[in-house]
Amino acid sequence: MKQRFSWLLIVVGWLLAIPVAHAVSVAPVLQSREGMVTAAHPLAAAAGAEILEKGGNAVDAAIAVSLALGVVEPYASGLGGEGYMVVVMADGRELAIDFRSTAPALADYVNLDKAGKLSKVKYTPKGYCVAGVPAGIGQALELASLPLSVLAAPAIRLAEEGFEVSETFARVNMDAFEILTENAPEFLDEGMPWMAGSVYRNPALARTMKIIAEKGVDAYYNGELADNLDRFMQENDGWARKSDLQAYRALTKKPLKGSYRGFEISVPGSPVGGPRILATLNILEHFNLAIMSWDDPLAIHIMQEALILTSLDQRRWMGDPATNTYIPEKGYISKDYARQRLMQIDLSKASDPSLWYSQRVGDPGPYENGANYIDVMLEARQKPVIEGTVEDEPPSTTHFSVVDKAGNAVSWTQTISSFFGTGNMVDGYFLNNELGNFKGEPEEGSPINLEPGRRPRTTIAPLVVRKDGRVRWVIGSPGAGRIGSTIVEILVNVIDFDMSLENAIRAPKFTGYDAYKEIQLEDDFPAKTIELLLEMGHEVKRYQHPDLYFGGPNAIEVGEDGLLTGVGSIRRLGGAASPQIQTGK
Amino acid sequence: MKNSIFRVILACSVFAVFSNAALASDVVLTPFGQSPDAMMVKVVLKKLGVDARLEKLLQADGLMDEKVLITVVAGSSKGLGEAGIDKDAEIERMQAVTAAARAKGMKTLVMHIGGKGRRGTLTDLFIVEAVPMADQLIVVEGGDFDGLFTKLAGESGVVLLPANSVRETDAPLQLVLTEWGVIQP
Numbered sequence: 001m002k003q004r005f006s007w008l009l010i011v012v013g014w015l016l017a018i019p020v021a022h023a024v025s026v027a028p029v030l031q032s033r034e035g036m037v038t039a040a041h042p043l044a045a046a047a048g049a050e051i052l053e054k055g056g057n058a059v060d061a062a063i064a065v066s067l068a069l070g071v072v073e074p075y076a077s078g079l080g081g082e083g084y085m086v087v088v089m090a091d092g093r094e095l096a097i098d099f100r101s102t103a104p105a106l107a108d109y110v111n112l113d114k115a116g117k118l119s120k121v122k123y124t125p126k127g128y129c130v131a132g133v134p135a136g137i138g139q140a141l142e143l144a145s146l147p148l149s150v151l152a153a154p155a156i157r158l159a160e161e162g163f164e165v166s167e168t169f170a171r172v173n174m175d176a177f178e179i180l181t182e183n184a185p186e187f188l189d190e191g192m193p194w195m196a197g198s199v200y201r202n203p204a205l206a207r208t209m210k211i212i213a214e215k216g217v218d219a220y221y222n223g224e225l226a227d228n229l230d231r232f233m234q235e236n237d238g239w240a241r242k243s244d245l246q247a248y249r250a251l252t253k254k255p256l257k258g259s260y261r262g263f264e265i266s267v268p269g270s271p272v273g274g275p276r277i278l279a280t281l282n283i284l285e286h287f288n289l290a291i292m293s294w295d296d297p298l299a300i301h302i303m304q305e306a307l308i309l310t311s312l313d314q315r316r317w318m319g320d321p322a323t324n325t326y327i328p329e330k331g332y333i334s335k336d337y338a339r340q341r342l343m344q345i346d347l348s349k350a351s352d353p354s355l356w357y358s359q360r361v362g363d364p365g366p367y368e369n370g371a372n373y374i375d376v377m378l379e380a381r382q383k384p385v386i387e388g389t390v391e392d393e394p395p396s397t398t399h400f401s402v403v404d405k406a407g408n409a410v411s412w413t414q415t416i417s418s419f420f421g422t423g424n425m426v427d428g429y430f431l432n433n434e435l436g437n438f439k440g441e442p443e444e445g446s447p448i449n450l451e452p453g454r455r456p457r458t459t460i461a462p463l464v465v466r467k468d469g470r471v472r473w474v475i476g477s478p479g480a481g482r483i484g485s486t487i488v489e490i491l492v493n494v495i496d497f498d499m500s501l502e503n504a505i506r507a508p509k510f511t512g513y514d515a516y517k518e519i520q521l522e523d524d525f526p527a528k529t530i531e532l533l534l535e536m537g538h539e540v541k542r543y544q545h546p547d548l549y550f551g552g553p554n555a556i557e558v559g560e561d562g563l564l565t566g567v568g569s570i571r572r573l574g575g576a577a578s579p580q581i582q583t584g585k
Numbered sequence: 586m587k588n589s590i591f592r593v594i595l596a597c598s599v600f601a602v603f604s605n606a607a608l609a610s611d612v613v614l615t616p617f618g619q620s621p622d623a624m625m626v627k628v629v630l631k632k633l634g635v636d637a638r639l640e641k642l643l644q645a646d647g648l649m650d651e652k653v654l655i656t657v658v659a660g661s662s663k664g665l666g667e668a669g670i671d672k673d674a675e676i677e678r679m680q681a682v683t684a685a686a687r688a689k690g691m692k693t694l695v696m697h698i699g700g701k702g703r704r705g706t707l708t709d710l711f712i713v714e715a716v717p718m719a720d721q722l723i724v725v726e727g728g729d730f731d732g733l734f735t736k737l738a739g740e741s742g743v744v745l746l747p748a749n750s751v752r753e754t755d756a757p758l759q760l761v762l763t764e765w766g767v768i769q770p
Contacts, residue, residue, distance in 0.1 A: 167702055170702065171699075171702040171703075174621065174622065174625070174699060174702075174703070175620075175621060175661070175663075176621075177621045177622075177624055177625055178621045178624050181624065181628075191628050192625060192628060192629075192751060192752055193625065193751065195750050195751065195752070196700075542706070544705055544706060
């Protein structure tokens with residue numbers, strides 16, 4: 001009897017200890033109460049859900065997704081890239097981990113002058129800035145509950161066993177065929193682009209991830225992977241050296257906070273696009289958008305003009321706070337500054353792009369210490385106009401969102417800048433070309449002049465929205481200059497227009513960004529909306545709907561009752577995934 | 586004796602290899618819409634032994650003594666921007682090049698290799714212009730998903746040759762270029 005009882009205990013213990021089979025649900029749109037992951041590729045989302053299934057928390061899952069995206073979307077992000085994440089833990093901890101890349105010590109204007117134009121240099125090994133993804137993972141591990149070897153396993157499996165090439169993969173591969181033929185012919189399928197439906201494997205990347213899983217992320221900055229990169233750079237006339245890698249650090253900060261109509265919004269600070277999201281929403285808060293609709297030309301006009309104003313300010317003032325002495329970020333996101341800025345919007349007509357840089361760049365500096373807009377405006381009447389200039393923006397990135405059943409949330413955007421970065425591959429991953437986000441030529445007072453150790457400015461803006469302290473949405477998007485407008489439009493769609501998250505993402509998008517002199521929009525707005533926008537003086541450029549150009553947001557909504565709704569990027573064939581069976585824990 | 590047979594076989598093999606290859610100047614290749622797809626066609630041609638000349642902004646007076654003009658149609662805003670040319674100028678360029686090719690007695694092959702992913706407003710604009718200029722047409726699966734190529738080819742009396750993938754355009758290319766005397770049968 002005693003023996004039989006012992007056997008029973010063993011069997012029960014075994015059943016409790018061993019996780020049930022790792023089945024996960026994957027779909028473009030999904031609902032669950034067990035946790036949710038959304039990413040630009042269903043396999044990457046599934047990798048995160050697999051970790052949730054194993055009992056990992058949202059940060060564990062996010063690390064697994066980050067690595068898996070580097071395998072299934074090698075053109076958009078990976079170990080050779082960088083990014084930013086906002087983490088909101090259910091116990092109240094909040095972190096913004098800055099794993100942006102830094103310019104190597106040899107990257108200065110003297111050397112750039114010898115190398116040629118930045119627009120060309122960025123497609124050579126010189127375009128690489130020291131990658132932050134491994135260090136970002138390292139920082140995130142402090143909030144994780146499972147070892148890196150477990151978190152890396154799904155990505156390693158995908159790299160070794162291979163996966164079916166998606167339409168998106170095939171398309172971006174075709175677009176980059178020339179640079180890949182020149183820089184990374186080993187990536188191609190016997191000299192040709194990978195076609196949808198074929199199976200892509202990356203054993204070199206699997207080996208690299210095994211090294212990192214076994215030895216830790218320091219292997220990238222200080223070990224054999226650093227040696228390999230150093231050798232590649234020296235042999236191919238690049239600038240990064242092992243000493244640059246050794247000097248790199250990811251930075252853990254507090255998220256920047258703002259609000260919109262009673263919702264609390266946590267974003268990453270400068271040098272990325274988080275402050276601009278807050279600055280734009282501060283302006284929009286003064287308009288009663290809720291009585292309009294997503295296709296109302298007046299709503300579009302107001303949002304576009306607000307986005308232009310904030311992008312002009314971002315370009316002039318925002319940059320790496322660690323290497324710039326003056327970044328007026330507090331003023332830029334102050335509610336009072338927004339009041340001054342909204343006065344610039346003419347409700348009846350579009351602003352003139354030829355005057356944007358000479359007459360519409362603001363000065364958030366006086367608002368740094370919480371000044372009142374009336375005082376600032378009266379005092380500033382005689383101040384000279386400040387000009388800004390435009391530079392190219394990178395076209396690609398990837399974003400993913402995770403919420404676990406405990407309520408921990410991760411909003412993580414990572415990138416290698418252009419699709420395929422420099423086009424060069426080392427140890428199975430592509431090198432970012434973030435160097436292209438610096439000024440091609442020095443400009444006095446610019447916060448993005450090229451400087452060794454500086455982080456370039458980009459538009460990424462992973463964010464978490466809460467109401468009364470509870471997470472409601474986790475949102476972010478790729479899309480370069482479209483990131484800010486796409487995220488603001490999604491927020492306005494869910495908050496003002498009361499759309500479901502799916503409809504908010506699916507709804508046609510338009511741009512508001514100073515690099516584009518016209519409103520670029522997806523072609524499903526009513527004809528009369530477009531006619532009135534033209535009448536107001538906007539130039540309109542149409543794209544098919546949906547178009548990847550407008551970004552690929554992957555977002556999660558947490559319902560009032562705790563139900564999680566994940567929406568994978570409709571424009572990038574992304575997916576949502578959730579654990580199917582509980583671990584029994 | 587054995588040695589002589591070996592020499593004959595070797596000579597025949599060498600002749601066979603070289604007779605199958607085209608002269609470097611037989612084919613000139615240009616994108617219509619400035620997408621990078623023409624580069625892929627160049628790779629396929631190379632595998633067929635045809636060393637084509639690729640000119641992204643080929644002009645009418647840039648035609649040499651080639652037998653065949655291949656235009657690879659697909660619009661790319663990025664490509665047009667990098668080339669410093671707009672869609673109207675691109676259409677004018679191709680009209681001039683094709684007219685000059687026809688005047689020189691050259692054959693024109695139009696190809697669309699990007700499938701459904703390479704269709705859209707901009708590309709369709711170029712397709713409508715390109716197909717009537719063609720003597721033959723090769724379209725990779727998916728590119729004709731809505732029957733646009735079939736319709737235009739029918740209206741212009743152009744034969745449409747389908748291919749399953751870019752890689753598999755080698756068969757119709759071999760067929761067409763053999764017929765046009767670029768590849769020796």
